[in-house]
Amino acid sequence: MLRLFKGMRIGARLTGAFLLVAVIGGAIGAFGVWGLSRINEMNDRLYDTELRGISDLKEANINLIYAGRARNAYLAASTEADRQALRKQFDDAVKNMDVLREKAAANFQEAQTRELLAQFRETEQVWKREAAAFFDAAKSQPLTQSDPRVAEIEKRVIVASQKLDDLMTSLAISKEKSAERSVQEGTDLYGTVRAIMIVLAVAGVAIGMLLGWLVTRGIVRPLTEAVSAARQVAAGDLTTDIRVVTRDETGDLMGALKAMNESLARIVKDVRDGCENIASASSQIAQGNADLSQRTEEQASSLEETAASMEELTSTVQQNANNASEADRLVSQASNVAVRGGEVVEGVVQTMSAISDSSRRIADITGVIDGIAFQTNILALNAAVEAARAGEQGRGFAVVAGEVRTLAQRSAVAAKEIKALIDESVTRVEGGSRQVDEAGRTMREVVDSVRQVATLVREISGASEEQSTGIGQVNQAVSQMDTVTQQNAALVEEA
Template identity: 55%
Template sequence: MKNLPIRIGILLVLALMSLALWSAIGANWFNARSADQGFEDFYRISSERIQPAKDLQNAFTANRLWMAVAHRNFLQGDTASVVAALDRAAEALKVVSAVNEKNKDSAGNNAWPEVTRLAEQYGSLLSQYTELSTSAAAGLLRGDESIYLANIDRRGQLSTQADEVVVEFFRLMDQASLEVLAQAQDRLQLAGTITVALLVLSLLVIPVCWLYLSRHVMRPLRDAGQAVARIASGDLTQRIEVDSRNEIGQLLAALRQMQDSLGRVVSQVLHGVDEINTGAAEIAQGNHDLSRRTEEQAASLEETAASMEELASTVRQNADNARQADQLASTSMDVASRGGNVVSEVVTTMDDISESSNRIAEIVSVIDGIAFQTNILALNAAVEAARAGEQGKGFAVVAGEVRSLAQRSAQAAKEIKSLIEESASRVQVGSSQVQRAGQTMRDIVDAVKRVTDIMAEIAAASQEQSTGIEQVNHAITQMDAVTQQNAALVEESAAAASSLEEQARQLRQAVSVFKVSDAAPVVQAPSLRHDAVLLPA
């Protein structure tokens, strides 16, 4: 028993307890299952029969009511109301038929033959009831009240028989519930007897299990606890004795191995702490130098960032000036365009004036021709008057006046024509000059447009330069922030090195509480010293 594995002993105890427990559970489960099966059968039959019976009663009541309403309407001669009432009665019969079919489908699943017999009998009565109700309704529809009354009387007899079947069914349900309850009580009593027997058996097994666990588990565990307490207090000098090969013996052997390993680790820690102190001091010095150079680099970056900010401000100002110049050039182009349009209108007006002058010149030429012809006619009239002698003397005077007027008209027409030709010549010269002015304005507009395009390109280039400088400035700002962060990290690293040195001191102080035997081997700890690598400033 001393070397019996603890797991086997515990398994035996658990097996006995489990056997008793499962026996009780099995007995109770069997009894509960049997009782549950009885209640389930009772509930299933009740749910399959009682609720349909209630539905049938409601459907019967509705059918009888609507048939009575139809008969009353028939007696009153209201044919439409008769048809409506018979439709409602037919709907109630559909419910009766549906429940009857459902009862037929589930009749073979009943555990009680008597219930099946009653269900079949009740279904036969329902079928006859449905046929009689249908025949009575058909009699009313045909107007034959005698058929209706005969079928209603027979249907009343069937209703009485159906009620008797329902009463018998509920009596069987009451009897079945009493039987199920009695069976459940018997099974409950059997389960209680089995449980008491298993409880008595457990009371006999428990002392035996307690004796075994006390000698072979609890006492060795107490010895192991004392050994662990000595190790926790720092005493690594007392050797742990192992006198069994079970799990407790393996635990004590592992504790002894742990004690030996812990002694070696403590020795290594004591030697390694000195190396950590030296390495931490070197790291702290290197971090100090790196921090100083990082701060110098951060200062240079700040100066560069300030210069880039000034340059960015200048470029932004140039970009603003270029945009303003672009706007002014656009305004000048608009003004020049309007001037070109005005000159074009003047050219059009001068062309119209020139055309009008030409038409006036043509009219004056016509007047000159008329005056010339009038002069010839007056000359002919004077010749004829001279031939007439004294009789044509007055006519000669008139012809002379007409000739004088014709000559003056011709002279005036010549002067007007001369003036118009001179004006037309001047208008043509002015039109030519206006056309040259219009071409000049178009050239000015084209030049201003080219200037506007160039200014727009200059503004866009200035904007791109401003954006690029802002990006460079942002990058330098980020570099400055990163440098500041690096400086902070270096300071944190220096603080961590100092903390590491302090922790090494505290670790040495903490390990010094262990008492190590002289036989414990000492292993040289690996050196933590490394050459410090400093970043260039």
């Protein structure tokens, strides 16, 4: 390796070293882009396949609840027009549930979930048949009377509805587990890409340092020899033996120094011969030196003022760099606070969803209570009729039946009021959920904006530090120029 570098030109060494480092950097960048593309694909799959399926299942479950409400209210309808409207509500809910179920089915590809879907379709057909039988039986039932056959069919419909609800819950849980697996795959891929990029980066740094050491060693050593030879020549030793051992630019430099040394030896001899001619012009040179001394002193004064200004500018730039660093720290804190706020909003969204589900379940229970009150009222009415037929012996029973009927009517009224309040609560909770979702999206946008600002502040901080370093170097150069100028002025005065 060392022999190969010694035989190469300096330009070839530098080009090869930088090209290799660039190739390593390109490999790291390409692998990083590939990893990001894979993670982006996983995120798209998580949304399109998993989350949409869960959303469709939940919407289908809501329509199942609406169908159950319409079925329960059908028994309590007081007119045929109300029955027809409730039957239409039931049919619309079933159609919507079928559409949402088919949309969700397109996102279920695993064997277990396909089996659950098959069970769901079979149970849905049973539920539809039982519901149709329920409506047929209930339609033939008089508006003011109850039919035990309708109650028996309703029990079967309720069992089928519960089974449908359980299957929907199982499908949603399966989708949530699939989404968790997708998230875990993305996390694992991130860890793999991160580890490989770290290895590539470390290898690139090591190779870059090795190449830098080899290139520097191959350049500095010959240049040191050249500087030593030049210093000997500058000291007046023109007898130095300068050897040329390489074929690169430093070898050319050593050859040029050797030729210069030989030429200087000849020139010194010629100069010695011309010293007498120089003496005659010494008086003119002295006068010129006096003028030069005055101009040099003026230049030294200007350089001192320039150096003072540069020191002030250096202090200002350093202060700007410190302020940029402090701004970077504050922006990082703001980013962390925004992230925590987003997490809190997500928690509120989940809580609002749980409240909405509980309200819907309470509404269903209230509908059941309403139906029970209606049936109790019918039974009390029948008992009163039977008591009236019994005459004097059934009078006490008629009083009790009247009280039971009154309580049933009050229970029905209370159940309807509770149902109305629960429906209003569900509507408000859903509105609150939408507002909280919007707040969550806004928080995520704030987090992204804060992160962009943090990146810009870090870039400004880095630029300020580089500017401070550059101005410091300029200040040092001006100070050196001032020193050299003052030395020149002193030399001119001595001359």
